[in-house]
Amino acid sequence: MKILSAQQIRAADAYTIEHEPIRSVLLMERAAAECAGWMVHTFGENPPPFYIFCGMGNNGGDGLVIARLLKEHGFSVQAWLVHHSDKASEDNLANQPHYPELQHIHSLTDFPSIDAEGVVVDAIFGTGLSRPVEGWTAGIIHKINDQRGRHTIVSIDMPSGLMADKPAGHAPCIHARYTLSFQFYKLAFMLPENADRAGQVVILEIGLHPDYITQVQTRFHVVDKHIVRTIYQPRDPFAHKGTYGHSLIIAGSYGKMGAAVLSARACLRAGAGLVTAHIPRCGYEIMQTAVPEAMCETEDTQHINTHFHETVKDSYATIGIGPGIGTEAATAKALEKLLSQYEKPMVLDADALNIISTYPFLLHKIPHSSILTPHPKEFERLFGATEDQFERLELLSSKARELQLYILLKGRYSAMACPDGAVYFNPTGNPGMASAGSGDVLTGILTGLLCQGYTPKAALLLGAWLHGLAGDLAADDISEESLIAEDIINYLGQAWLNVRNT
Ligand SMILES: NC(=O)C1=CN([C@@H]2O[C@H](COP(=O)(O)OP(=O)(O)OC[C@H]3O[C@@H](n4cnc5c(N)ncnc54)[C@H](O)[C@@H]3O)[C@@H](O)[C@H]2O)[C@@H](O)CC1
Numbered sequence: 001m002k003i004l005s006a007q008q009i010r011a012a013d014a015y016t017i018e019h020e021p022i023r024s025v026l027l028m029e030r031a032a033a034e035c036a037g038w039m040v041h042t043f044g045e046n047p048p049p050f051y052i053f054c055g056m057g058n059n060g061g062d063g064l065v066i067a068r069l070l071k072e073h074g075f076s077v078q079a080w081l082v083h084h085s086d087k088a089s090e091d092n093l094a095n096q097p098h099y100p101e102l103q104h105i106h107s108l109t110d111f112p113s114i115d116a117e118g119v120v121v122d123a124i125f126g127t128g129l130s131r132p133v134e135g136w137t138a139g140i141i142h143k144i145n146d147q148r149g150r151h152t153i154v155s156i157d158m159p160s161g162l163m164a165d166k167p168a169g170h171a172p173c174i175h176a177r178y179t180l181s182f183q184f185y186k187l188a189f190m191l192p193e194n195a196d197r198a199g200q201v202v203i204l205e206i207g208l209h210p211d212y213i214t215q216v217q218t219r220f221h222v223v224d225k226h227i228v229r230t231i232y233q234p235r236d237p238f239a240h241k242g243t244y245g246h247s248l249i250i251a252g253s254y255g256k257m258g259a260a261v262l263s264a265r266a267c268l269r270a271g272a273g274l275v276t277a278h279i280p281r282c283g284y285e286i287m288q289t290a291v292p293e294a295m296c297e298t299e300d301t302q303h304i305n306t307h308f309h310e311t312v313k314d315s316y317a318t319i320g321i322g323p324g325i326g327t328e329a330a331t332a333k334a335l336e337k338l339l340s341q342y343e344k345p346m347v348l349d350a351d352a353l354n355i356i357s358t359y360p361f362l363l364h365k366i367p368h369s370s371i372l373t374p375h376p377k378e379f380e381r382l383f384g385a386t387e388d389q390f391e392r393l394e395l396l397s398s399k400a401r402e403l404q405l406y407i408l409l410k411g412r413y414s415a416m417a418c419p420d421g422a423v424y425f426n427p428t429g430n431p432g433m434a435s436a437g438s439g440d441v442l443t444g445i446l447t448g449l450l451c452q453g454y455t456p457k458a459a460l461l462l463g464a465w466l467h468g469l470a471g472d473l474a475a476d477d478i479s480e481e482s483l484i485a486e487d488i489i490n491y492l493g494q495a496w497l498n499v500r501n502t
């Protein structure tokens with residue numbers, strides 16, 4: 001799914017109005033009807049009172065229509081117009097007479113006391129917000145936020161105060177429980193700094209014109225079922241274990257053999273034909289017992305220090321390196337040697353990235369189209385700190401282009417930057433996965449997908465999706481709290497079935 005900028009969203013609205021064709025006031029009616037429908041579905045059993053705050057633009061217009069529709073549905077509704085500017089938009093103005101009980105807020109002192117516990121609908125600003133909210137309107141936003149302990153806050157299209165594709169910093173902003181966003185995710189929702197502002201994002205289809213959506217060019221995308229289904233390749237009925245490649249997992253050190261076990265097992269469960277685990281001697285029995293399907297190569301020491309042989313380049317379809325290897329000087333030398341021998345796309349994670357941040361010249365030795373999977377701290381060590389998360393996204397994208405690598409920056413919505421400048425966000429996954437070893441599992445999955453012939457881009461998008469989905473399926477069964485990395489592997493099979501049957 002494409003992520004459109006605020007300007008492209010306006011163009012999509014205008015294109016729809018002209019080519020469907022539909023009057024803009026009716027497009028507003030359609031968008032608001034989707035919101036009201038969601039509210040009836042979500043709160044309809046025993047509906048609480050609704051308090052709807054409308055701005056002067058079209059977001060406020062949506063709020064006015066929602067107020068009318070919920071009232072017609074028999075809900076208890078009160079609505080206020082927040083006069084943050086002198087002029088209302090045309091469609092806002094057109095809807096005001098249809099809601100005669102509308103109350104007015106001209107200053108902070110007009111803020112009403114809302115007694116009974118209910119739902120606060122925030123329809124003050126949407127994608128039209130062009131600068132941070134100031135003055136008494138900012139005060140209204142703070143007052144609404146003060147209610148969030150007692151009321152459920154639902155934002156329409158955007159939490160008011162957030163700008164679709166600009167940093168909001170510490171500007172006043174609604175902290176919503178739900179954001180009902182029209183047709184597209186907004187870039188701002190993808191950034192961790194806004195996670196507690198947008199809350200749970202629900203995308204509502206409002207029938208914007210498909211021709212516009214098909215032809216519009218965007219750099220940012222959210223991975224969805226359609227993308228994943230297009231990537232998925234069914235197995236060949238005549239396959240043998242050689243068909244799906246042989247991968248090398250280089251992982252583990254004394255005290256960190258779990259990382260190697262998790263990566264090797266995930267690599268197998270992702271579908272690799274053969275897996276060899278290259279590990280220190282101390283992990284031999286552990287690996288052979290925990291993952292009997294994997295072959296083992298061992299080091300004599302308690303960490304990786306082999307000077308990989310030339311043959312490595314012909315022996316393996318791909319390599320995953322990093323989990324638990326530590327950052328010993330000898331391990332760094334081994335990595336350098338490996339990077340100068342191996343020429344195909346590979347996966348680098350964890351300590352492999354930490355070594356590279358100590359020896360940055362190694363960045364330029366990584367085979368093109370390889371996949372790097374840093375978490376935010378590793379990313380900062382590799383590429384430096386940034387002022388805000390929009391700037392970090394730009395840095396991520398420019399590094400992927402410059403180095404011709406795929407870089408996955410881990411987060412709630414992991415950002416995956418491609419060598420052509422595109423950035424994809426992965427929506428699957430949950431906070432239960434923020435625990436030891438889940439990154440090692442991701443390394444194994446990505447290596448397993450590369451190994452069986454998926455292109456690096458396909459492996460990245462599908463791998464991140466499967467990893468998060470397996471975590472979601474596991475959390476549904478055993479809770480986010482008790483989820484451990486091994487569960488992600490155990491539910492990978494169900495995630496595969498889900499992708500196949502979509
Ligand atoms: N255009 C369309 O056809 C549709 C638009 N829709 C709604 O329209 C919204 C966009 O509407 P608008 O473009 O009218 O913009 P908004 O309603 O988001 O807000 C713009 C209003 O706020 C003012 N404003 C901007 N920044 C401000 C600031 N910092 N402080 C005080 N005032 C400020 C503007 O002058 C204008 O009055 C979407 O988010 C969505 O909710 C939906 O109804 C779907 C259809």
Ligand SMILES: [K+]
Pocket residue numbers: 059122123124125126155156157158159160
């Ligand atoms: K809003």
